[in-house]
Amino acid sequence: MLSKFQAPPTASELKVVHEAIKPYIIQTSVLSHPDIDKKSGCQVFFKCENFQNIGAFKMRGATAAALSLSEAELKNGLATHSSGNHAQAVAKIAQILGIPAYIVMPDNAPAVKKEATLSYGAKVIDCKPTTADREATLERIVAETGAYFIHPYNDFNVIAGQATAAMELIEQVGDLDIIMAPIGGGGLMSGTSLAVRYFLPDGLAIGTEPEEVNDAYLSLRAGTIIENKTTNTIADGLRTTIREKTFGILQTAMNDIITVSEAEIIAAMKLLWEKQKIVIEPSCAVPFAALLQQKERFAGKRVGIIISGGNVDFNNLPF
Amino acid sequence: MLSKFQAPPTASELKVVHEAIKPYIIQTSVLSHPDIDKKSGCQVFFKCENFQNIGAFKMRGATAAALSLSEAELKNGLATHSSGNHAQAVAKIAQILGIPAYIVMPDNAPAVKKEATLSYGAKVIDCKPTTADREATLERIVAETGAYFIHPYNDFNVIAGQATAAMELIEQVGDLDIIMAPIGGGGLMSGTSLAVRYFLPDGLAIGTEPEEVNDAYLSLRAGTIIENKTTNTIADGLRTTIREKTFGILQTAMNDIITVSEAEIIAAMKLLWEKQKIVIEPSCAVPFAALLQQKERFAGKRVGIIISGGNVDFNNLPF
Numbered sequence A, B: 001m002l003s004k005f006q007a008p009p010t011a012s013e014l015k016v017v018h019e020a021i022k023p024y025i026i027q028t029s030v031l032s033h034p035d036i037d038k039k040s041g042c043q044v045f046f047k048c049e050n051f052q053n054i055g056a057f058k059m060r061g062a063t064a065a066a067l068s069l070s071e072a073e074l075k076n077g078l079a080t081h082s083s084g085n086h087a088q089a090v091a092k093i094a095q096i097l098g099i100p101a102y103i104v105m106p107d108n109a110p111a112v113k114k115e116a117t118l119s120y121g122a123k124v125i126d127c128k129p130t131t132a133d134r135e136a137t138l139e140r141i142v143a144e145t146g147a148y149f150i151h152p153y154n155d156f157n158v159i160a161g162q163a164t165a166a167m168e169l170i171e172q173v174g175d176l177d178i179i180m181a182p183i184g185g186g187g188l189m190s191g192t193s194l195a196v197r198y199f200l201p202d203g204l205a206i207g208t209e210p211e212e213v214n215d216a217y218l219s220l221r222a223g224t225i226i227e228n229k230t231t232n233t234i235a236d237g238l239r240t241t242i243r244e245k246t247f248g249i250l251q252t253a254m255n256d257i258i259t260v261s262e263a264e265i266i267a268a269m270k271l272l273w274e275k276q277k278i279v280i281e282p283s284c285a286v287p288f289a290a291l292l293q294q295k296e297r298f299a300g301k302r303v304g305i306i307i308s309g310g311n312v313d314f315n316n317l318p319f
Helices: A011-024 A034-040 A058-066 A085-097 A111-119 A131-145 A156-173 A187-199 A215-222 A244-253 A262-276 A282-293 B011-024 B034-040 B058-066 B085-097 B111-119 B131-145 B156-173 B187-199 B215-222 B244-253 B262-276 B282-293
Strands: A043-048 A078-081 A101-106 A123-127 A178-182 A204-210 A256-260 A302-307 B043-048 B078-081 B101-106 B123-127 B178-182 B204-210 B256-260 B302-307
Touching (some): A034 A043, A034 A262, A043 A156, A058 A156, A078 A131, A085 A111, A101 A111, A101 A131, A111 A123, A123 A131, A156 A178, A178 A187, A178 A282, A204 A215, A282 A302, B034 B043, B034 B262, B085 B101, B101 B131, B156 B178, B156 B187, B178 B187, B178 B282, B204 B282, B215 B244, B256 B262, B256 B282, B262 B282
Parallel strands (some): A043 A302, A178 A204, B043 B302, B101 B123, B178 B204
């Protein structure tokens, strides 16, 4: 059983988490393509978490959190609220561990996401599409079932799990100058930043965000958390706002942040589908869009990008 | 310079070809996914030639053929007729070698394929969409330019190049029970069959074909080449008919052939996009469709599948 971290995990704690979750996750491939490198003016290594169990990195964090729970905490199952990849990740690890999963989902969530969550044996509970009803419904479910709530990102064990994607990338391709990832709630980028600080001490951790939901960018500038005013981005995985645990890590361990426009996201996404031949979500295209926006800065470097997931509706592509 | 093979290449000739083409091709990744294995009832290893230069295995064969040409044969450039991936492969290797490429293409070929070929610096010459005009136009171009014609598959050097995909797969994942590939003109499956005979002597080479263009299936049964009556399949890479060199190798080196329906191709293609998260052409889904059709036969085995390419029109998906 893993410890429940009360502070950002140390390097050795991250290594313990990585070993613990290995039986439940896929060591995903790293891809490159000469046409992508030519277009970018640098060497780009994509860590393909779209090939992960449930199609996204979220499997790492949910597993790291679940493995920190005692038998007593696990026995009534796991619960969360999410309409996205975290829902599927909690459902999947609960299925593997043979315990129930209760997922609170807004009643306007896409049918395809609900079906995917159900396919892992979870119980899906509808709520109204507001934060208030989402949280109230979750509280009721937890009270009724005794299930353990795993937050999608504001949790040091979840962050530790997400860090393992960058750890593997560093193991797989060796020295990198920069590692980039997208920021939604900040779990992936917090973990990535810690991995860079510990295991790539000369490297830079650069976070990326859509201009339309630039809460991390604004919060870092202001020194206090500033909520997103809209969710008006195609990058549906990045509409959430950072919270105190991720904010704290991003403030201290991330080197820089770049924001990109919707048009830049769509163009980068199309290029990755066309040239790298991988199915990725719009959110994943954000770091690559940032690289293309600031090519001079990356010229000649070795750049790692965490491709966060590939759960996308084929009937609703933006190109 | 490679030899010009006058007979099916030997094991050591294949090794020489593989070394020679390595600087020009990508050693593509092999992917697996637990959900795919569960659905298949066996272990499936996808050799992802959709990640290859120009997005398809054809780069291997075109390069192997080009490297068998003397300076005198190369100096006026390369020529071929193709509306598909072979056109792009010949254009790309000519570009790398710094010589012209002349590609004869039917005037109804999709704009996207013409653009891709042009993007590698080739000269595209329109012809009428008939075999007669295609061949007459090619003859005229060769006479006018002195360019060297590389046949898409009925050429032992091209076949040797295509064999290297299966050779790499065997190196990458070790013992396999079966390797499968699709059959169009038969270049890929001829090379795959030779690779299995030489480097996986206890393994089976199983070819696969759409029912709608089952020329290889019928030809093998009849003992003589039988032309396709229609081109009525979504697997646009497999509409061509086998020729004497590929037919001879398939007769002697391939273990079996399975045909699949259009519905089976589309279902398998969708599953690979959804679960393995890779962009693949319909042609690539044919071997996986054959596996799903005959699951009992593959139960518990280790099966390699050559994913032949990923050049597909995103606005024309069958799902």
